[in-house]
Amino acid sequence: MNVTSLAHLQGETPSLHRDVVAGFAAIVGPENVLTGVADRYAYCRDRLPYGLFKLRANNLPGTLPSAILSPATAAEVKAIVDYARQNKLSLIPFGAGSGVLGGTIPLVNEIMVDLKRINRIVDLNTTDGTVTVQAGMNGMQFEQELERNGYTAGHLPQSIAMSTVGGWVACRGAGQASSRYGKIEDIVLGLKAVLPNGKLLEVRPVARRAVGPSIKDLLVGSEGVLGFITEVTLRVWRKPEHTSALVLAFGSLEAGFAALREVVQSELRPEVIRLYDIKESVQRTEGMPEFVERPILCIMKFSGKEALATVERELTLAICRQHDAVVCGNAPYEHWEQTRFHSYSTKWQSDGYYMDTIEVTGTWTHLPQMYEAMRDAAHAIHPDMHFGAHWSHIYPEGACQYMTVRLPPMPEDEAIRLHQLAWEKIENLCLELGGSVAHHHGAGLFRNPWIRKELNEGLNMLQILKDGLDPDNLINPGKLALRQPAGSNWQS
Ligand SMILES: Cc1cc2nc3c(=O)[nH]c(=O)nc-3n(C[C@H](O)[C@H](O)[C@H](O)COP(=O)(O)OP(=O)(O)OC[C@H]3O[C@@H](n4cnc5c(N)ncnc54)[C@H](O)[C@@H]3O)c2cc1C
Known part of the structure; x- marks a missing residue:
């Protein structure tokens, strides 16, 4: 977007009244209130x-926010919420903006509350094996600080360098070592939050409790609609003393699925398991003779005490060999290790392609059918639509199917129509085949059309909770398929 169109936006979208700016400046300091266009x-x-596609065509996905506030403490967050309630102003919690479903897109000029200045490790308790950290801390800085102390949180998303710990919890995310350590909901023990009514919630970190439904889990995955998470306590593990890689070639995807199911159902927990479909395998194995007969790539990482990790590797390999896998050179593993925290998406976007990723959860019963049906649906939408998939969060009951879809350069309107159609087909097939429409990216705005079917009466329960805590619909309104704010034009 060029300077002329910014000037145009300035005319169209209101910033805050100067009294309101002064009110917020009194809380966070004038230098931490941004109102420039x-x-x-x-x-x-x-x-x-979809937001990037709109910007490329000189349109906003939603609206501009009316201001950006950067508090430094949880007390300042509470003061912001109190002031906003008194003045009926809408707020959006903002971590690092790496979400991929539109969770921080303003719909009615909401005020962004950027939490990145609330970014300290409060306590590393090596007796309990826990770390308490403020929600705005950058993910990579957090993990590096733990590693300097000989620990890991075991949550290593591809976006670790561009996301915050609070964002992980708010989106119910998953890291690349999830097959061993679990998703973030398995790692969070406790948290503190400022609720939309200005009250402070504390869920004390303990191993387990039996006092009604889990209040903690109301906030995990809440995507900002139930308030601001300001602090979390996570499990930590000793940094593994030993790691080893394993690269395998399978004769078919079905053989790979069968082997991985048996591995995890045998209580084996490699730190990383990644199985690629033919499209994604070929990209990573070109020129490797082992893959001519067995074209499906699988990479694994084993870690922990050396004796234990070695046995785990041997047992895993024995299962995979029963499914006719062969061991290959480590090059695909090393390439993955070197690039595991990179983001490639900007290259395709800037070359005029329309690229997206969709992650769903499937059961072992339905995964093969799910894969084929979704791949065929994508190709039926456009013969040149790229469709590739991998499975890298593996559970005893099923796995996450992570798909990349990409349309070639074409007129924007047509691309947006076909892109939307791809989402509709894939998410509807997922629901028909008994899966979950989102494994770890969350729901944001873009998944609104499928949330009712996913949650059924649960969505009404969430709306009742939201209305009780936030009767004026001020805190991240319209996300997670909850009631849209008055004046929103978002179509979903
Ligand atoms: C290239 C790339 C790779 C990715 N890889 C992964 C991956 O491997 N695993 C994965 O899980 N995700 C991945 N993501 C998605 C994204 O990084 C995650 O969803 C991440 O958890 C978002 O964190 P954030 O701090 O950037 O949150 P934001 O994008 O700022 O916010 C996301 C949502 O959470 C809310 N929110 C943020 N912080 C708080 C808070 N403190 N309190 C209350 N609400 C809050 C916001 O209001 C919004 O609704 C990837 C994204 C990209 C672009």
Whole structure:
């Protein structure tokens, strides 16, 4: 978007009244209230691909925010919420904006509350094996600090360098070592939050409790609609003393699925398991003779005490060999290790392609059918639509199917129509085949059309909770398929 169109936006979208700016400045300091149009433009979206498509065509995905506030403490967050309630102003919690479903996109000029200044490790308790950290801490800085102390949180998303710990919890995310350590909901023990009514919630970190439904889990995955998570306590593990890689070639995807199911159902827990479909395998194995007869790539990482990790590797390999896998050179593993935290999406976007990723959860019963039906649906939408998939979060009951879809350069309107159609087909097939429409990216705005079917009466329960805590619908309104704010034009 060029300077002329920014000037155009400035005319169209209101910033805050100066009394309100002064009110917020009294809380966070004037230097931590941004109202310039360029700043507001920088905060008008997250990494939702549809948002990028709109910007490429000089349109906003939603609106500009009316301001950006950067509090430094949980007390300042509470003061912001109290002031916003008194003045009926809408707020959006903002971590690092790496979400890919539109969770931080303003719909009615909401005020962004950027939490990145709330970013300290409060306590590393090596007796209990826990770390308490403020929600705005950058993921990579957090993990590196733990590693300097000989620990890991075991949550290593591809976006670790561009996301915050609070964002992980708010989106119910998954890291690349999830097959061993679990998703973030398995790692969070406790948290503190400022609720939409200004009250402070504390869920004390303990191993387990039996006092009604889990209040903690109301906040995990709440995507900002139930308030601001300001602090979390996570499990930590000793940094593994030993790691080893394993690269395998399978004769078919079915053989790979059968082997991985048996591995995890045998209580084996490699730190990393990644199985690639033919499209994604070929990209990673070109020129490797082992893959001519057995074209499906699987990479694994084993870690922990050396004796235990070695046995785990041997037992896993024995199962995979029963499914006719062969061991290959480590090159695909090393390439993955070197690039595991990179983001490639910008290359395709800037070359005029329309790229997106969709992750769903399937059961072992339905995964083969799910894969074939979704791949065929994508190709039926456009013969040149790229469709590739891998499975890298593996559970005894099933796995996450992570798909990349990409349309070639074409007129924007047509691309947006076909892109939407791809989402509709894939998410509807997922529901028909008994899966979950989202494994770890969350729901944001873009998944609104499928949340009712996914949650059924649960969505009404969430709306009742939201209305009780936030009767004026001020805190991240319209996300997670909850009631849209008055004046929103978002179509879903
Ligand atoms: C290239 C790329 C790779 C990715 N890889 C992964 C991956 O491997 N695993 C994965 O799980 N995700 C991945 N993601 C998605 C994204 O990084 C995650 O969803 C991440 O957890 C978002 O964190 P954030 O701090 O950037 O949150 P934001 O994008 O700022 O916010 C996301 C949502 O959470 C809410 N929120 C943020 N912080 C708080 C808080 N403190 N309190 C209350 N609400 C809050 C926001 O309001 C919004 O609804 C990837 C994204 C990209 C672009």
